Amino acid sequence: xxxxxxxxxxxxxxxDTVTNLVAKITGLSKVVSCTDAKIRSDQRNGREHWFxxxxxxxxxxxxxxxxxxxxxxxxxxxxxxxxxxxxxRLYIIDPEGVQSLSSDRFRLVPFYIHVPEEIRRKRGMERxxxxxxxxxxxxxxxxxxxxxxxxxxEIDNSQDNPQIAADKIAYMIRQIERxxxxxxxxxxxxxxxxxxxxxxxxxxxxAAGEDTADKTGLPVIQDILNDIGRYTxxxxxxxxxxxxxxxxxADPLCLQRGMDFI
Numbered sequence: 001x002x003x004x005x006x007x008x009x010x011x012x013x014x015x016d017t018v019t020n021l022v023a024k025i026t027g028l029s030k031v032v033s034c035t036d037a038k039i040r041s042d043q044r045n046g047r048e049h050w051f052x053x054x055x056x057x058x059x060x061x062x063x064x065x066x067x068x069x070x071x072x073x074x075x076x077x078x079x080x081x082x083x084x085x086x087x088x089r090l091y092i093i094d095p096e097g098v099q100s101l102s103s104d105r106f107r108l109v110p111f112y113i114h115v116p117e118e119i120r121r122k123r124g125m126e127r128x129x130x131x132x133x134x135x136x137x138x139x140x141x142x143x144x145x146x147x148x149x150x151x152x153x154e155i156d157n158s159q160d161n162p163q164i165a166a167d168k169i170a171y172m173i174r175q176i177e178r179x180x181x182x183x184x185x186x187x188x189x190x191x192x193x194x195x196x197x198x199x200x201x202x203x204x205x206x207a208a209g210e211d212t213a214d215k216t217g218l219p220v221i222q223d224i225l226n227d228i229g230r231y232t233x234x235x236x237x238x239x240x241x242x243x244x245x246x247x248x249x250a251d252p253l254c255l256q257r258g259m260d261f262i
Contacts, residue, residue, distance in 0.1 A: 006091050009157075010120060014162050026173055032083070070093075109153070
């Protein structure tokens, strides 16, 4: 199964710039979606999108297996599954499109490009090609709901140098292609809370003299990642208990591929 790398982020987060840099580093190509939106003067057919008429879009949707579909205003955007795969596996997509993705060919790896609103507003003012207040308001509900899931790898792109974010994504892509396990933001929170709970209970047990810890060491994040790589079930679930002290075990840690780890 191939990995399909999804690049998600709000307006002015720098998705295109970062993705172009990642493509140069990794040798992967961007997925180019089809749309019946009108082409702008600063766009080129086949670069940002493949532009088509509404009737051509109707025919495409009826005749092809569609990997992802979304609608923004009156304009439709989609990607035929046949256009994805091989080296073409970097896909800039919005949360609605992520939810519409359906394929047995690809393992989805979402990267969320995070930039604070004040920085995105500044970037929008410098571009001055659209009303920033309207753009932010229009996308807020969709992105706020997606952010709450935490089921993505969060990448900070608030600095002036997008190469930093691109290098981080490229490094993670190389690791994932080699079979490494990466925690999502949600997974990081769950695992960190679990480890903190282990330390707290261990200290309480030892302070009360209820048990010893001569032969039991507490895990660190890398131990958890290694264990996930070895013992994840076929359905993507990971359930494993860890010892707190020599004779007392913790409740199991439960994680799910796609939600908590990649």
